[in-house]
Amino acid sequence: MKKNIIFFLCALAFSFCAYSQNYSMLAPEGFDTPKSGIPHGKIDSVTYPSKTVGVSRKALIYTPPGYSKSKKYPVLYLLHGIGGDEKEWYKNGQPQVILDNLYAQGKLTPMIVVLPNGRAMKDDSAAGNIMAPDKVAAFATFEKDLLNDLIPYIEKKYPVKKDRVNRAVAGLSMGGGQSLNFGLGNLDTFAWVGGFSSAPNTKSPIELLPNPAEAQKKLKLLWISCGDSDGLMYISKRTHDYLAENNVKHIFYVEPGGHDFKVWKNDLYMFSQLIFKPVNTSAFAKYTVLGIPASTNIRSASYPQILPDSRVIFRTKAPDAQKVQVDLGRKYDMVKDADGIWSATTDSVSEGFHYYSLIIDGLPIADPASETFYGMGRMASGIEIPFKGDDYYALKNVPHGDIRIKKYYSQANNGWRQLYIYTPPGYDSNTSQKYPVLYLQHGGGEDESGWAKQGKTDLILDNLIAEQKAKPMIIVMADGNFSTGIRGFNERALMAFENEIKQAVIPFIESNYRVATGSENRALAGLSMGGIQTLYAGIKNTDMFDYLGVFSSGWWANQPEMYSAQYDFMRQNADMINNNLKSLWISMGGKEDIAYENCKIMLGKFDEMGIKYTYSEYPGGHTWPVWRNNLYNFAQIVFK
Structure with missing residues (x-):
């Protein structure tokens, strides 16, 4: 094991070795x-x-x-x-x-x-x-x-x-x-x-x-x-x-x-x-030797590198390994050189954030050269693929808010839990101002750090507030995971979330931060699993939230018995829901989103019941680029 750890850590050191496909773009010897x-x-x-x-x-x-x-x-x-x-x-x-x-x-x-x-x-x-x-x-x-x-x-x-x-x-x-x-x-x-x-x-x-x-x-x-x-x-x-x-x-x-x-x-x-x-402009994107180190690399790590056409070069040093792969949704076999450095170049990778792992002799591990993120139910490497249109979460010369991490004791769950909290620019200096609050939930396999790290919540809001497109607000990112016995999307898990948000999270925030109270100053939103949590707790408590955001989610179509009670509640209280909510904002990642069909079935039922909602799509599937864009748009709607 010690030997394995040593060669895994060797990936932190830069090592240059020939990569034949790209190095044909170098001048030949002589x-x-x-x-x-x-x-x-x-x-x-x-x-x-x-x-x-x-x-x-x-x-x-x-x-x-x-x-x-x-x-x-x-x-x-x-x-x-x-x-x-x-x-x-x-x-x-x-x-x-x-x-x-x-x-x-x-x-x-x-x-x-x-x-x-x-x-x-x-x-x-x-x-x-x-x-x-x-x-x-x-x-x-x-x-x-x-x-x-x-x-x-x-x-x-x-x-x-x-x-x-x-x-x-x-x-x-x-x-x-x-x-x-x-x-x-x-x-x-x-x-x-x-x-x-x-x-x-x-x-x-x-x-x-x-x-x-x-x-x-x-x-x-x-x-x-x-x-x-x-x-x-x-x-x-x-x-x-x-x-x-x-x-x-x-x-x-x-x-x-x-x-x-x-x-x-x-x-x-x-x-x-x-x-x-004559110049073939269509070949420009492939005309390079190396790429640019990914922004998600740890300090001074040269790889992974992103090429202009969004292919990615991965390298790691594992001289004693017999087989190494990159698992980026699709698995890519890596090739070892004489120095024990394994290399692979992917096909073009879609925009935004992706989890990945190295698989060394069958063992999936996080890449030592990459920052790690809690996703897929464990710590994993992540890579950010830049794209045209990602400027809204770029780091800009504007006033910046803070991400704060707070421990709190939850009476609802009888234990210590943790929140990530975004406070807007000027929160500490504008001591007389009270702020509305968006409670923002992560997806399955992730935790309260997801929106702060993978989601770039602070940069999105900093830029929106600087452009006066969103009201200054506090964003609370709570842990939507609970004890082993009530994991998943079942009634117990959803009830545990409702109790947590009502009995622990909101009281803690309203007792410790300068927030404006009342339903008009509260919004609840979430992606995937967090979207189902939003539907469950938000629809049942429209006296507490005026705004609900459901990203890449929907009541599951293949388990009608599980959600029949939710539809019955909405059918019986449609007028109250419509009157109380200023916005029920539902968005999807287009037909490639794994939740797309469930959502369409759910919206059909909403139409039958007369539930009012706003619907939008952003292409990209069930991925963080979609959810960042969802937050960007939803934040411009709430509290206005």
Whole structure:
């Protein structure tokens, strides 16, 4: 057992090993080695007059093998980093070697490459303090020098094509930021833009592309790349996230490495093969080596990684294991390498939160590299798959409330129990204000932590309150599980919940928190099992709750004898229920939701009885993305 624990914990350490399916996207060995017996291009130094700076400035020019003044060529402007000059790429990146080799393999469109000095000032040397304010400012000034001086000079002196679809700009680090700033800021000048490990000089995404639709229309290729160990990854990722959110097609290329020329030479190798030729945008999502570590990973864990097309790479170290699988609803066999590291890449995984386990020689365990969550009746790993439209539970610069964990003694169940409680922003400072309360229940196999952790309740409410879409409220997340003898959805279990909420939870909250009392200030909601609890306790106590929310739930259609008493009560008290409730809000995850058919049958009975309700669907099945969206919408209805 001790040996097993040791190799399970080894998964916490980063270990890089080849993954053949994705690593074909890396430059092959020898791509940057000079080769004899092939045609070679030529590197020249030129001097051009700069009205922007007021002096003549230098640049290097690469002309391709077979260069002829009788032909016209597209142009790539290739920019250096903050500590370099026009010779940095030539000295450290050897673009002429990389490009010569690609030409010899027939992989490039013939092009001229211009390597300028991106520090537009009279003394544009990299010597001295490279972070001096005037030198940093000169990188921004280069935009004017590039557009008004360098490009006109190149187009006057060289046989080049002079339209936007035949101009590209790309660069590394500071030059990557310049490329994004200048390229995306001048879509009438450049159709091909590449940012390699872009530095913090990169403008914020909304400044880069205030009009995403225009960019999508005009850009031929937008390339964003970065090494997975680069501390500047956040610059590239925030740009990628904005582009994805706004439907701007682009390549987000993540590769092994840090902030160095090994990465940037590989970027040039990949990027140069794509420009000035037809581009298959449908393949963009697969054009990467690595993914981004999941937000649900523990600190510093590199895996699992999420690829742009929502496939997931899993890795764990278990050298003595005979068989390892990932159980993500579907089981994926993992493959072991010579170092004892097991790897697997899934198909595209649907949006939102998913439980998963590793199965090592038949034993399901939580992945040591992942945060764990109480779900499926035990602690399990979880992975969050981002998607367009998840902004409503993003962490934003707004006032934030708190999640508090409180122990209380339950007279109803004769024991100590626990609550998670969300208090809104300003609760501790606005000491005269009283708040309405939403009592929010988890599903089967989960507990009171579910809505706080998997459900992102605090972020959803923080954002809604900041946007004035929801009233400030307290949310109480109680444990809906009880003793072994009354588990499940039977009458005893549901009665135990009703007693708990009425006799223990509400009295505790109203005695210890500044809450507004009365049914108009109470709402009860829940998902799946919690939805049945809401139906049972809420419908029977409409004098206590004005709002009921039933998410992915319904009285079970295949056990009519169990719920006949509930329907009888509703039939006999339909007028009271309709008069007392301001909202009976019922939602489902569409036809793929396992509770869908039960719910439809239940709603048919409600219609027969004349019970008033509001119904909505959100696609996604019986999953947390659906329930987060349910809370987002229900919270905007209650207490208004």
